[in-house]
Amino acid sequence: MDWGDIPAWAAFGLSGAALLVAWKARGDGKRSADAAEASAAEARRSSDASERSATAAEASLALQQQEADARQAAEAEAARPRVRLALHWHRGQIFHLVNEGSAPAENLQLLTISDDASPLEPLTRLGVGEGAEFLIMTGLAGGAPTTLEFIWDGQEEPVRLRIPRSG
Incomplete structure (x- = not known):
């Protein structure tokens, strides 16, 4: 074996190790990207649910206000002086x-x-x-x-x- 081949073999070994590290990092990065994408999708679903909840709350509040107005109008009509x-x-x-x-x-x-x-x-x-x-x-x-x-x-x-x- 020639001493000149040792650095080449060392470089080859290091490049193989770097390839394994890169392969592992790629897998971790892909899992991280998938998790980020899932998190973003969950955030969108949560935002949509919040909007639906706010819309339902507004509708409920409007209905309660209409009922209160109708009740108040009925009470005013009942209290109105009448001829009998x-x-x-x-x-x-x-x-x-x-x-x-x-x-x-x-x-x-x-x-x-x-x-x-x-x-x-x-x-x-x-x-x-x-x-x-x-x-x-x-x-x-x-x-x-x-x-x-x-x-x-x-x-x-x-x-x-x-x-x-x-x-």
């Missing part, structure tokens, strides 16, 4: 129309009872707890009506009241 009319028999053919509500009835009007009858003159105001006396006349042939319909300012849809039996 009642018919009470007094004696004979005399009846009392009473406002048992919590708001006055302005321009109270009795609608026609039949096609050939005309409505009565409007009652300007029937305050809370106030009553108006009126007479229901019956003809011999026609008989008495069983209901009366009223409207007033703010109440365009007729309110039908059953006429109570006398006596």
Whole structure:
């Protein structure tokens, strides 16, 4: 063996060792890159889940706000003063129309009872707890009506009241 071959063999051995180290480093680098890629994918999934959760939370909050607004509107509507009319028999053919509500009835009007009858003159105001006396006349042939319909300012849809039996 020639002493000149020893450095060549040493270089060959070192290059083989360097090749093994490089091969191992490549495998470690690939595993590290794969782990980084998996971590990035997990981060994207987590970010997407966070966005979905935030969107769901916003929708839930909006729904809760709508429900609270609807509840508040319903409470305000329930607390709003209202006219509540009642018919009470007094004696004979005399009846009392009473406002048992919590708001006055302005321009109270009795609608026609039949096609050939005309409505009565409007009652300007029937305050809370106030009553108006009126007479229901019956003809011999026609008989008495069983209901009366009223409207007033703010109440365009007729309110039908059953006429109570006398006596």
